[in-house]
Amino acid sequence: DVKVTQSSRYLVKRTGEKVFLECVQDMDHENMFWYRQDPGLGLRLIYFSYDVKMKEKGDIPEGYSVSREKKERFSLILESASTNQTSMYLCATTTEAEQFFGPGTRLTVL
Amino acid sequence: QQQVKQSPQSLIVQKGGISIINCAYENTAFDYFPWYQQFPGKGPALLIAIRPDVSEKKEGRFTISFNKSAKQFSLHIMDSQPGDSATYFCAAQGGGYQKVTFGIGTKLQVIP
Numbered sequence: 001d002v003k004v005t006q007s008s009r010y011l012v013k014r015t016g017e018k019v020f021l022e023c024v025q026d027m028d029h030e031n032m033f034w035y036r037q038d039p040g041l042g043l044r045l046i047y048f049s050y051d052v053k054m055k056e057k058g059d060i061p062e063g064y065s066v067s068r069e070k071k072e073r074f075s076l077i078l079e080s081a082s083t084n085q086t087s088m089y090l091c092a093t094t095t096e097a098e099q100f101f102g103p104g105t106r107l108t109v110l
Numbered sequence: 111q112q113q114v115k116q117s118p119q120s121l122i123v124q125k126g127g128i129s130i131i132n133c134a135y136e137n138t139a140f141d142y143f144p145w146y147q148q149f150p151g152k153g154p155a156l157l158i159a160i161r162p163d164v165s166e167k168k169e170g171r172f173t174i175s176f177n178k179s180a181k182q183f184s185l186h187i188m189d190s191q192p193g194d195s196a197t198y199f200c201a202a203q204g205g206g207y208q209k210v211t212f213g214i215g216t217k218l219q220v221i222p
Contacts, residue, residue: 042215043215045211048209050207099210
């Protein structure tokens with residue numbers, strides 16, 4: 001079974017803090033994705049990576065950056081957290097036919 | 111711009127009834143249409159998927175109906191059970207990097 005793990009299930013940060021969300025996959029997949037999930041807005045793509053050190057902006061990249069130094073690890077960075085970044089963050093990896101999601105990190109920015 | 115429109119946002123169905131969720135897409139480059147199911151506290155997981163060369167796909171109590179000319183597709187859950195209570199996302203995929211565009215989700219509650 002594909003396993004996607006995320007470093008934290010719940011995280012509380014203060015406005016202006018730098019926040020790191022980590023995602024690790026164990027299936028040697030090339031493509032990895034970061035989404036945020038908000039009620040009434042569904043899953044929105046923030047960034048994705050198709051190879052080590054390669055990244056592409058998704059639909060809502062503003063306020064975020066990413067890092068992929070190793071194939072199995074994809075990090076989402078909030079350079080200066082703001083209250084409107086309070087959300088559920090989901091990492092995923094993919095085959096051609098299926099996306100595999102981690103359990104999510106619920107981030108609260110106070 | 112919402113490329114995949116999903117309705118309704120919430121749905122309450124009695125046990126044994128039929129749950130129907132509808133989606134529409136705009137981009138004709140989409141060539142794969144999966145549905146994901148998400149239980150509270152979990153990430154979404156693939157439920158069933160269809161390609162546009164067929165009009166219907168059935169897996170157990172779950173059926174996708176696909177209308178290519180109308181650019182619409184729907185999920186039918188027959189004999190709905192309380193264990194089906196979850197959020198359902200329709201999605202569309204096409205182009206490079208296996209990117210997926212999701213609908214806004216439908217929260218289904220099946221009541222006994």
